[in-house]
Amino acid sequence: MTQPSPVRVRFAPSPTGRFHIGGARTALYDYLIARQTGGQFILRIEDTDRKRFVPGAEAELMDGLRWLGLDWDEGPDLGGPAGPYRQSERTQIYQDHAEQLVASGHAYPCFCTPQRLAEVRKLQQQRREPPRYDGLCRRLDPAEAAQRRADGESAVIRFKTPREGETVSVDLLRGEIRVENASLDDYILLKSDGLPVYHLAAMVDDHLMDITHVLRGSEWLPTFPLHVLIYQALGWEQPIWVHLSVFLNPSGKGKLSKRHAQGKDKGAGGVYVTDLQAQGYLPEAINNWTALMGWSLDDHTEFFPMSDLIESFSLERLNPSPAAVNFSKLDHFNGLHIRGLPLEALVARIKPYFEAAKLELPIGEDLLLRIAPLIQERIRTLDEAVEMAGFFFSSTVDPDPNELVGKKMTPAESAQAVRRAVQAIEAVESFSSAALEQGLRELAEELDLTAGQLFGILRAAITGQRVSPPLMESMEILGRSLVLERLRQADQALQKVAAAE
Numbered sequence: 001m002t003q004p005s006p007v008r009v010r011f012a013p014s015p016t017g018r019f020h021i022g023g024a025r026t027a028l029y030d031y032l033i034a035r036q037t038g039g040q041f042i043l044r045i046e047d048t049d050r051k052r053f054v055p056g057a058e059a060e061l062m063d064g065l066r067w068l069g070l071d072w073d074e075g076p077d078l079g080g081p082a083g084p085y086r087q088s089e090r091t092q093i094y095q096d097h098a099e100q101l102v103a104s105g106h107a108y109p110c111f112c113t114p115q116r117l118a119e120v121r122k123l124q125q126q127r128r129e130p131p132r133y134d135g136l137c138r139r140l141d142p143a144e145a146a147q148r149r150a151d152g153e154s155a156v157i158r159f160k161t162p163r164e165g166e167t168v169s170v171d172l173l174r175g176e177i178r179v180e181n182a183s184l185d186d187y188i189l190l191k192s193d194g195l196p197v198y199h200l201a202a203m204v205d206d207h208l209m210d211i212t213h214v215l216r217g218s219e220w221l222p223t224f225p226l227h228v229l230i231y232q233a234l235g236w237e238q239p240i241w242v243h244l245s246v247f248l249n250p251s252g253k254g255k256l257s258k259r260h261a262q263g264k265d266k267g268a269g270g271v272y273v274t275d276l277q278a279q280g281y282l283p284e285a286i287n288n289w290t291a292l293m294g295w296s297l298d299d300h301t302e303f304f305p306m307s308d309l310i311e312s313f314s315l316e317r318l319n320p321s322p323a324a325v326n327f328s329k330l331d332h333f334n335g336l337h338i339r340g341l342p343l344e345a346l347v348a349r350i351k352p353y354f355e356a357a358k359l360e361l362p363i364g365e366d367l368l369l370r371i372a373p374l375i376q377e378r379i380r381t382l383d384e385a386v387e388m389a390g391f392f393f394s395s396t397v398d399p400d401p402n403e404l405v406g407k408k409m410t411p412a413e414s415a416q417a418v419r420r421a422v423q424a425i426e427a428v429e430s431f432s433s434a435a436l437e438q439g440l441r442e443l444a445e446e447l448d449l450t451a452g453q454l455f456g457i458l459r460a461a462i463t464g465q466r467v468s469p470p471l472m473e474s475m476e477i478l479g480r481s482l483v484l485e486r487l488r489q490a491d492q493a494l495q496k497v498a499a500a501e
């Protein structure tokens, strides 16, 4: 097999909002082919739309990318041979190229006022024609237009889209896309404030940055022919174009909407990377999940650590069809990746969640290392570790007395069972989970209770929870005196309930 040549790819987000899983997927695919081929992954910030600029968005993006492990080779922070990598620092470059297009007859200045354009649009609407520029300034004599600009008249630069013929654009996944040029508009390339729009800036940058493969959202398909025309007008060789599938709502109907963006409970997920991070999702799981939203290796492999993704990913196996976002799949992948972590790594991942929960006792790693094996199989997200095992870091637990009452038992019977458990636990010689289990199962039999009845009471008494890690192992970690203390407190609470009856 021939080695694939190194690619140069870029992730080119606009800092206009939060870092979304759609962007994370594009960046992941870029990263994967860059690493697979020994190429470069470039981060370019497309911040030419000053009206939609959101302070802090760039930092959120970079933090999110780093957290996902998608390190870039060139970018605004790192620099590189094709910089600057922030479009707001490249204005002159775009202006020069706009002028070059004007000089070569591929673009022209347009002096039409917003008022005039609004009137044109209104008339077109009345005539049920598609809204587009009517070409008034296209017909101006270039020398006259140049003079008006020299005199200081405000102008935008428009692309002089050919009126005849068709443009053939080639997308790697969709093949040839043909459009009649007559159906295209004379799009604005440079605004009157001298700032470029995406159509100009991105094409210029992709060329100057030697981008070999452009991976971007399929929302750019409608203006794809314009981008091809710009490349042709500048006499440049085109990159390989790859328009990625859109995300649909979990129901499969409609584009992923804001309603699903927030994410509340598990299974609702949310679409912003930092929210998923806070909810205890692993970057590995998010990468695995987004990788498979539009790509597959075959019809059965679903567990992909990053190294496998780098090895297996291929653009040819991308699927152009829209993909419904499935948050329960994310939970599923999160579980798989949590279970795949070495214990030390799991401890390092869960520790911040325990720390953030402001529990009573210091969060010691030794203790976490003993707890980790008990919860590794049971949690879907890292924050669930705290829900499940937070009680290890409290000196007391405070169960609702009614929770202490065993199934089909009275409070008095339950108190009696607790007292007998205290005796049994005092009697076990080595305080190990195996010895505890044996002693307490024997006790259940003696008391004519099922193990479930007795252990339910003990679980509530010792952990303060209805759901907990395995009880015997938890007791072993807590130690004999703490276990006995909690059981004695439970006995008293149950006696109070019994007396009140």
Ligand code: GLU
Pocket (backbone or CB within 6 Å): 011, 012, 013, 014, 046, 202, 215, 216, 217
């Ligand atoms: N800044 C564009 C966006 O965020 C980038 C599109 C592209 O990758 O070319 O949609």
